Amino acid sequence: xxxxxxxxxxxxxxxxxxxxxxxxxxxxxxxxxxxxxxxxxxxxxxxxxxxxxxxxxxxxxxxxxxxxxxxxxxxxxxxxxxxxxxxxxxxxxxxxxxxxxxxxxxxxxxxxxxxxxxxxxxxxxxxxxxxxxxxxxxxxxxxxxxxxxxxxxxxxxxxxxxxxxxxxxxxxxxxxxxxxxxxxxxxxxxxxxxxxxxxxxxxxxxxxxxxxxxxxxxxxxxxxxxxxxxxxxxxxxxxxxxxxxxxxxxxxxxxxxxxxxxxxxxxxxxxxxxxxxxxxxxxxxxxxxxxxxxxxxxxxxxxxxxxxxxxxxxxxxxxxxxxxxxxxxxxxxxxxxxxxxxxxxxxxxxxxxxxxxxxxxxxxxxxxxxxxxxxxxxxxxxxxxxxxxxxxxxxxxxxxxxxxxxxxxxxxxxxxxxxxxxxxxxxxxxxxxx
Numbered sequence: 001x002x003x004x005x006x007x008x009x010x011x012x013x014x015x016x017x018x019x020x021x022x023x024x025x026x027x028x029x030x031x032x033x034x035x036x037x038x039x040x041x042x043x044x045x046x047x048x049x050x051x052x053x054x055x056x057x058x059x060x061x062x063x064x065x066x067x068x069x070x071x072x073x074x075x076x077x078x079x080x081x082x083x084x085x086x087x088x089x090x091x092x093x094x095x096x097x098x099x100x101x102x103x104x105x106x107x108x109x110x111x112x113x114x115x116x117x118x119x120x121x122x123x124x125x126x127x128x129x130x131x132x133x134x135x136x137x138x139x140x141x142x143x144x145x146x147x148x149x150x151x152x153x154x155x156x157x158x159x160x161x162x163x164x165x166x167x168x169x170x171x172x173x174x175x176x177x178x179x180x181x182x183x184x185x186x187x188x189x190x191x192x193x194x195x196x197x198x199x200x201x202x203x204x205x206x207x208x209x210x211x212x213x214x215x216x217x218x219x220x221x222x223x224x225x226x227x228x229x230x231x232x233x234x235x236x237x238x239x240x241x242x243x244x245x246x247x248x249x250x251x252x253x254x255x256x257x258x259x260x261x262x263x264x265x266x267x268x269x270x271x272x273x274x275x276x277x278x279x280x281x282x283x284x285x286x287x288x289x290x291x292x293x294x295x296x297x298x299x300x301x302x303x304x305x306x307x308x309x310x311x312x313x314x315x316x317x318x319x320x321x322x323x324x325x326x327x328x329x330x331x332x333x334x335x336x337x338x339x340x341x342x343x344x345x346x347x348x349x350x351x352x353x354x355x356x357x358x359x360x361x362x363x364x365x366x367x368x369x370x371x372x373x374x375x376x377x378x379x380x381x382x383x384x385x386x387x388x389x390x391x392x393x394x395x396x397x398x399x400x401x402x403x404x405x406x407x408x409x410x411x412x413x414x415x416x417x418x419x420x421x422x423x424x425x426x427x428x429x430x431x432x433x434x
Contacts, residue, residue: 124201
């Protein structure tokens with residue numbers, strides 16, 4: 001994966017192929033999702049899954065972790081606070097209509113999220129219905145054998161009524177059968193998060209579809225394209241700042257820096273390929289991509305609105321697009337966005353501090369294996385958590401405070417006289433050529 005990202009990102013295969021790769025990786029998932037939606041709606045139980053998706057759970061809505069996960073998902077889907085959008089937008093024209101881009105991207109992103117969720121839950125509904133039917137069939141067979149009833153005497157339609165009658169007459173026999181609890185809502189809510197969604201739930205449902213190899217190929221091609229397109233932004237958001245800050249010598253070409261970044265990413269990713277890789281993935285997912293993103297985004301908003309100044313920022317936008325941002329943007333930038341991010345962060349922080357950090361693991365010694373149990377992390381894992389969440393969260397405000405102290409105490413000008421970045425040079429060259 002990292003090799004492919006490196007080759008396409010730096011146009012080392014074919015320039016024309018590299019420029020078209022983004023279009024392929026961006027549009028192909030929509031085609032595959034549409035195919036799966038059409039197929040999913042023809043499956044038994046798909047509508048139950050879609051109904052479950054759009055039915056709100058008030059208990060979950062009152063949980064601060066739910067809102068943090070939702071916020072993290074928004075940051076992931078928009079690539080906010082990662083640096084990728086900033087890096088890509090720095091290559092745009094000075095008078096690019098960024099307001100229009102923001103509205104279009106928000107609409108497309110929201111539609112894509114709902115569309116993809118509908119596709120996924122139509123398949124999850126089919127899987128849950130299959131498990132529900134298997135559960136009922138097992139219980140019905142146990143009842144028929146226990147009471148020597150003729151086949152067809154108990155069906156899915158009269159199962160509950162028959163079970164109540166038999167339980168009222170022969171409670172001891174019913175108890176000894178240890179019948180399973182068959183609840184469709186429980187099956188719908190099981191295993192629908194994290195990697196289990198893609199590699200367990202969805203693939204299990206695909207195996208029960210006709211021509212399952214074809215659906216499997218399409219599904220994993222879609223996952224590959226999604227991962228590839230996401231990594232383009234992540235790599236660009238890392239490489240461009242490294243060049244702008246002169247971390248590497250200026251004579252080093254961008255291809256070499258990209259190769260180093262991809263190599264380091266590959267080495268770090270090896271930890272997920274170990275036998276304990278799933279636990280590391282859960283740890284990274286819980287701490288590396290949630291709290292730091294909220295803190296960085298909050299610092300960005302405070303820096304632009306209250307330090308740089310919203311009036312100066314409005315004039316910059318007016319210079320770019322020809323008119324001043326309307327009241328909606330003013331209220332959102334000044335109050336709504338910072339307040340929402342701050343409230344989510346505070347509630348999550350209070351909730352996490354008051355509880356122990358846990359993870360879910362299989363218990364091989366359990367009598368009911370396979371079963372999951374909740375375990376507490378060892379003490380040394382808090383060091384890893386601080387590296388994942390603490391250091392990225394403290395870098396931005398820490399650097400700002402350091403620069404402020406350096407300017408006030410040392411009377412040193414910490415500002416650069418001119419912007420001399422990679423993207424600025426590209427823009428200057430494009431302006432000269434035009």
